[in-house]
Amino acid sequence: DGGITQSPKYLFRKEGQNVTLSCEQNLNHDAMYWYRQDPGQGLRLIYYSQIVNDFQKGDIAEGYSVSREKKESFPLTVTSAQKNPTAFYLCASSHRVFGQTTNTGELFFGEGSRLTVL
Amino acid sequence: KNEVEQSPQNLTAQEGEFITINCSYSVGISALHWLQQHPGGGIVSLFMLSSGKKKHGRLIATINIQEKHSSLHITASHPRDSAVYICAAPANAGGTSYGKLTFGQGTILTVHP
DSSP, rough: OEEEEESSEEEEEEEEEEEEEEEOOOOSSEEEEEEEEOHHHTTTEEEEEETTTTTETTTTTTEEEEEEBBTTOOOOOOOOOOSSOOEEEEEEEESSOOOOBBBOOOOOOOOOOEEEOO | OOOOOOOOEEEEEEEEOOOOEEEEEOOOOOOOEEEETTSSSEEEEEEEEESSEEEEETTTEEEEETTTTTEEEEESSOOOGGGGEEEEEEESSSOOOTTTEEEOOOEEEEOOO
């Protein structure tokens, strides 16, 4: 079955350490996204990618980095520069990137990764 | 920037009741998404609609482009419908707004048996 796989589901990190969250999709989607969710808040966009070897900053990119070396993979690294990294992270994909006049097709989400910094 | 407002924020119902969740947005869009977030955190896309009405099982979504308003209805609600329901719309008006959706705060639905 096609879908998005995120790993790990739960992750604990000490302050000052970098950590990488994995996101893999087998839907043949061009566009992939990383969102952060904090309690009581809506999802906020960290990074997105329209195509392999290209990615763009979202609204809260500081302290994060990504790569898109393969179409199916879009890993997110939470660096030590991220001041408040404890959050729930969601990866998503769609056929095409969202645009105000662009119909992108359905959004697919992973199950999320919950990161806690100790 | 598109402002997306959902109401109510919390909704409690008895099994079998008809549920309505509302979503308003401030600028014109190509399509609006309704999402369901399970207690474990995973999110499932329920609908993507750009006009009229869509139905899937007991779920119905409607959108009025002129009024910039969408509703999600659940008929014959069941405890397994308990989840957070989120609407999302493209973030910017005009031009390109690649990659950016504005998400509503979510509606927490609890259905009691």
